[in-house]
Amino acid sequence: MRLAVIEGDGIGREVIPAAVEVLDAFGLEFEKVPLEIGYARWERTGTAMSEEDMEIIKSCNAVLFGAVTTVPDPGYKSVLLTIRKELDLYANVRPVKPLSGVVGVSGRSDFDFIIVRENTEGLYSGIEEIGHDLSWTKRVITRKGSERISEYACELAKKRSGKLTIVHKSNVLKSDKLFLDVCRETASSYGVEYGDMLVDSMAYSLIMHPEKYDVVVTTNLFGDILSDMCAALVGSLGLVPSANIGKKYAFFEPVHGSAPDIAGKGISNPLAAILCVKMLLEWMGKPEARLIDAAIADLLQKKIITPDLGGRASTAEVGNAVAKYI
Amino acid sequence: MRLAVIEGDGIGREVIPAAVEVLDAFGLEFEKVPLEIGYARWERTGTAMSEEDMEIIKSCNAVLFGAVTTVPDPGYKSVLLTIRKELDLYANVRPVKPLSGVVGVSGRSDFDFIIVRENTEGLYSGIEEIGHDLSWTKRVITRKGSERISEYACELAKKRSGKLTIVHKSNVLKSDKLFLDVCRETASSYGVEYGDMLVDSMAYSLIMHPEKYDVVVTTNLFGDILSDMCAALVGSLGLVPSANIGKKYAFFEPVHGSAPDIAGKGISNPLAAILCVKMLLEWMGKPEARLIDAAIADLLQKKIITPDLGGRASTAEVGNAVAKYI
Numbered sequence: 001m002r003l004a005v006i007e008g009d010g011i012g013r014e015v016i017p018a019a020v021e022v023l024d025a026f027g028l029e030f031e032k033v034p035l036e037i038g039y040a041r042w043e044r045t046g047t048a049m050s051e052e053d054m055e056i057i058k059s060c061n062a063v064l065f066g067a068v069t070t071v072p073d074p075g076y077k078s079v080l081l082t083i084r085k086e087l088d089l090y091a092n093v094r095p096v097k098p099l100s101g102v103v104g105v106s107g108r109s110d111f112d113f114i115i116v117r118e119n120t121e122g123l124y125s126g127i128e129e130i131g132h133d134l135s136w137t138k139r140v141i142t143r144k145g146s147e148r149i150s151e152y153a154c155e156l157a158k159k160r161s162g163k164l165t166i167v168h169k170s171n172v173l174k175s176d177k178l179f180l181d182v183c184r185e186t187a188s189s190y191g192v193e194y195g196d197m198l199v200d201s202m203a204y205s206l207i208m209h210p211e212k213y214d215v216v217v218t219t220n221l222f223g224d225i226l227s228d229m230c231a232a233l234v235g236s237l238g239l240v241p242s243a244n245i246g247k248k249y250a251f252f253e254p255v256h257g258s259a260p261d262i263a264g265k266g267i268s269n270p271l272a273a274i275l276c277v278k279m280l281l282e283w284m285g286k287p288e289a290r291l292i293d294a295a296i297a298d299l300l301q302k303k304i305i306t307p308d309l310g311g312r313a314s315t316a317e318v319g320n321a322v323a324k325y326i
Numbered sequence: 327m328r329l330a331v332i333e334g335d336g337i338g339r340e341v342i343p344a345a346v347e348v349l350d351a352f353g354l355e356f357e358k359v360p361l362e363i364g365y366a367r368w369e370r371t372g373t374a375m376s377e378e379d380m381e382i383i384k385s386c387n388a389v390l391f392g393a394v395t396t397v398p399d400p401g402y403k404s405v406l407l408t409i410r411k412e413l414d415l416y417a418n419v420r421p422v423k424p425l426s427g428v429v430g431v432s433g434r435s436d437f438d439f440i441i442v443r444e445n446t447e448g449l450y451s452g453i454e455e456i457g458h459d460l461s462w463t464k465r466v467i468t469r470k471g472s473e474r475i476s477e478y479a480c481e482l483a484k485k486r487s488g489k490l491t492i493v494h495k496s497n498v499l500k501s502d503k504l505f506l507d508v509c510r511e512t513a514s515s516y517g518v519e520y521g522d523m524l525v526d527s528m529a530y531s532l533i534m535h536p537e538k539y540d541v542v543v544t545t546n547l548f549g550d551i552l553s554d555m556c557a558a559l560v561g562s563l564g565l566v567p568s569a570n571i572g573k574k575y576a577f578f579e580p581v582h583g584s585a586p587d588i589a590g591k592g593i594s595n596p597l598a599a600i601l602c603v604k605m606l607l608e609w610m611g612k613p614e615a616r617l618i619d620a621a622i623a624d625l626l627q628k629k630i631i632t633p634d635l636g637g638r639a640s641t642a643e644v645g646n647a648v649a650k651y652i
């Protein structure tokens with residue numbers, strides 16, 4: 001098992017070391033391959049990530065990624081999007097689950113769902129034209145893309161309670177009819193119970209009735225918006241992990257960004273990054289992954305938490321405490 | 327002043343009569359032109375709205391609209407989208423403001439902002455192709471479209487505290503660079519203080535920190551998603567009005583749909599429709615519009631409310647009480 005470790009920028013450099021300490025505590029055989037990639041590197045060398053880096057990443061099985069600062073500079077290509085594309089990471093998986101004792105915006109904790117976002121097409125097609133008076137982007141939905149993402153979601157639904165919600169906007173976007181139809185066919189053939197929701201109604205419903213959902217499958221940008229939004233249910237963007245999964249590779253990344261405002265102080269919350277380690281272990285089929293949940297519950301109870309959660313622990317202290325528990 | 331009154335389907339037929347009663351209570355000169363448009367009509371006659379209806383609508387100054395049931399039938403063209411297009415209603419305006427005593431999902435009531443959604447282009451371009459293996463939709467952003475919506479938003483911001491937030495996804499959609507740039511230029515030339523947010527971060531931030539925002543301007547589908555989502559802050563989709571504004575015409579519509587599940591029982595909440603009357607009066611420059619806020623506050627205090635808010639009043643009783651107050 002070769003694991004590329006990319007801290008990236010800002011708090012990525014704090015939370016990833018904490019997450020790696022937790023991973024090490026499991027005593028599994030890992031060859032860790034550290035890579036310096038990101039905005040800081042771009043500033044220094046003019047490239048955020050070289051082709052050689054990409055080759056090294058491809059020689060690994062998985063990637064643990066912190067955060068990379070994005071800039072509007074048109075010369076700066078998103079590292080994240082490049083890696084997703086190159087490794088064909090077609091499923092962006094974001095579990096939305098409350099942490100015991102952390103109260104989200106609605107004050108409730110009776111939900112546990114997963115957003116499965118198609119990660120390669122839709123509005124991320126890259127097919128666009130920029131003009132002075134008119135610019136456009138092509139939103140592309142393919143049968144193949146819809147098939148594989150709905151298969152992924154159905155596999156997941158089968159492992160859980162077996163309920164799938166397909167999110168689309170086919171009352172306006174005829175192209176979403178294809179997505180919806182394919183998802184329905186897949187769900188039928190997997191024997192998975194399903195329903196569908198328009199993306200606008202779903203945004204409302206997820207906040208009002210998060211307990212209703214189990215596995216949610218949607219197109220790329222809708223998934224982007226809904227999953228960030230749902231972090232409010234958990235209480236903070238700093239608590240939500242994500243996995244980008246392909247047939248061959250997997251890539252794990254906390255949903256929070258590089259947070260330049262708090263970077264360098266050692267107070268960033270490493271729980272999202274630590275939950276990424278949990279997702280990595282689950283992806284590897286390791287049942288001990290669930291130890292991480294137990295460790296985090298223990299920490300939260302003992303109030304070994306960072307300032308964003310009202311505590312006084314440092315990033316390193318939290319990482320250390322989780323590692324010790326394990 | 328000629329006002330087309332379209333009840334539409336489902337609860338539209340209950341809330342609009344209540345709203346009309348409130349409007350009548352103001353004793354203003356209105357010529358009301360009732361039109362039967364919608365799904366029910368489509369079922370009966372095969373057309374949801376005829377060209378003649380459209381001509382009648384165009385002979386009016388404004389439209390008060392209930393709700394029209396949408397169906398996936400490809401032969402059924404959305405009445406709403408047709409009217410928006412024909413009347414060139416380029417600004418979709420949705421105020422998000424708590425009603426006193428009604429608690430939204432986050433339990434807070436310290437917010438008061440307006441979402442100004444571009445209502446004619448973006449993913450609603452209608453430029454699309456449907457294939458067996460690939461379908462696409464063109465997301466179109468024009469300078470003209472971005473100019474007029476940002477001008478509308480800036481006018482509004484000037485009348486309020488003067489803060490504008492531009493919501494986009496220009497880190498992925500190059501086409502949104504045009505929208506962002508034009509909005510920035512407009513805000514500068516209006517002397518309006520502005521900031522910008524990525525749509526995913528904004529979805530999170532609006533739920534977590536709604537008090538931070540004042541006037542929010544965004545593209546068509548982002549506005550669609552965010553404004554439905556924000557109804558959760560107010561407490562119910564049944565409490566949110568909207569205005570679709572053009573240079574010549576205006577169209578007022580509660581954000582809730584036709585709600586077939588509760589239609590016909592006389593228990594639907596008419597407050598969103600009544601708040602549409604408020605927006606109509608504001609659009610006409612009538613300062614007495616604010617009487618409606620006072621009336622609603624009075625009702626809420628006296629618990630003359632429909633079952634969705636925990637009361638026992640009927641749709642008609644609520645309409646009647648507001649009309650009486652006025």
Ligand SMILES: CC(C)[C@H](C(=O)O)[C@@H](O)C(=O)O
Nearest residue numbers: 070078080081224497498526
């Ligand atoms: C940084 C950005 C390109 C990215 C996306 O839009 O996918 C991010 O928002 C995410 O959700 O991982």
Ligand SMILES: CC(C)[C@H](C(=O)O)[C@@H](O)C(=O)O
Nearest residue numbers: 171172200396404406407550
């Ligand atoms: C019914 C639908 C076409 C419409 C839209 O997408 O604009 C609705 O969701 C709205 O927000 O008014």
